[in-house]
Amino acid sequence: MNENAAQKIRLIMELRRQGINDTDVLSAIERVPREEFIPKTFRDRAYENIALPIANGQTISQPFVVAYMTQMLTPDPRRKVLEVGTGSGYQAAVLSHLCRRVYSLERFRSLQIEAVRLFEKLKIGNITTKLGDGYKGWKEQAPFERIIVTAAAEEIPGTLVDQLNDGGIMILPVGPEPSDQSIVRVMKDDMGNVQEDELMPVRFVPLVQGLAVET
Numbered sequence: 106m107n108e109n110a111a112q113k114i115r116l117i118m119e120l121r122r123q124g125i126n127d128t129d130v131l132s133a134i135e136r137v138p139r140e141e142f143i144p145k146t147f148r149d150r151a152y153e154n155i156a157l158p159i160a161n162g163q164t165i166s167q168p169f170v171v172a173y174m175t176q177m178l179t180p181d182p183r184r185k186v187l188e189v190g191t192g193s194g195y196q197a198a199v200l201s202h203l204c205r206r207v208y209s210l211e212r213f214r215s216l217q218i219e220a221v222r223l224f225e226k227l228k229i230g231n232i233t234t235k236l237g238d239g240y241k242g243w244k245e246q247a248p249f250e251r252i253i254v255t256a257a258a259e260e261i262p263g264t265l266v267d268q269l270n271d272g273g274i275m276i277l278p279v280g281p282e283p284s285d286q287s288i289v290r291v292m293k294d295d296m297g298n299v300q301e302d303e304l305m306p307v308r309f310v311p312l313v314q315g316l317a318v319e320t
């Protein structure tokens with residue numbers, strides 16, 4: 106067994122200890138080669154339970170945070186999901202094994218292009234990406250049964266709540282600054298009433314308005 110495979114098993118065991126008990130989520134994490142989504146210099150650390158830097162000053166989240174947010178999202182093979190913040194594409198790849206289709210928005214064109222290249226390489230066919238501002242959501246594909254946001258807004262973006270189906274769930278980090286952020290679950294009931302629960306403190310890169318200007 107190679108070093109990565111052994112580390113991956115250790116990571117899955119650690120995630121179980123940390124309370125990830127959804128076996129579908131654990132097996133999705135097991136199936137996605139995280140080393141493909143991070144810069145070469147960090148590849149030997151791909152299965153440590155830590156966040157790592159990716160291009161454009163962004164980060165690929167800690168595996169525990171990916172697993173936790175995915176578990177709280179309660180994905181379902183019949184449902185489509187909107188992700189805001191494609192980044193490396195890792196979270197979208199995990200979700201691709203758990204739901205019907207993933208729609209993922211990214212504001213950096215270079216990150217979006219690189220993620221698409223990886224999805225093709227890994228033969229993942231049910232992710233659609235778009236260069237776009239997540240604050241505006243994805244009008245043409247709305248409403249969504251599930252929404253996951255992987256960058257922190259100061260407040261819950263109202264447009265995303267509007268694009269959530271009745272009975273839908275959105276998981277997102279919210280907070281004014283990195284030292285004061287939590288993962289929040291927004292649930293919309295069948296009457297369209299919205300309930301918010303704070304789940305866990307966390308640190309994310311900020312959700313930034315508008316498309317990124319790249320030179």
Ligand code: SAH
Binds near residue numbers: 191211
């Ligand atoms: N899900 C990613 C996490 C990347 S970090 C992964 O698994 O690697 C968060 C990402 O959100 C960054 O790539 C950042 O550029 C993007 N982002 C920030 N604000 C955004 C916005 N308003 N619209 C779309 N993407 C945004």
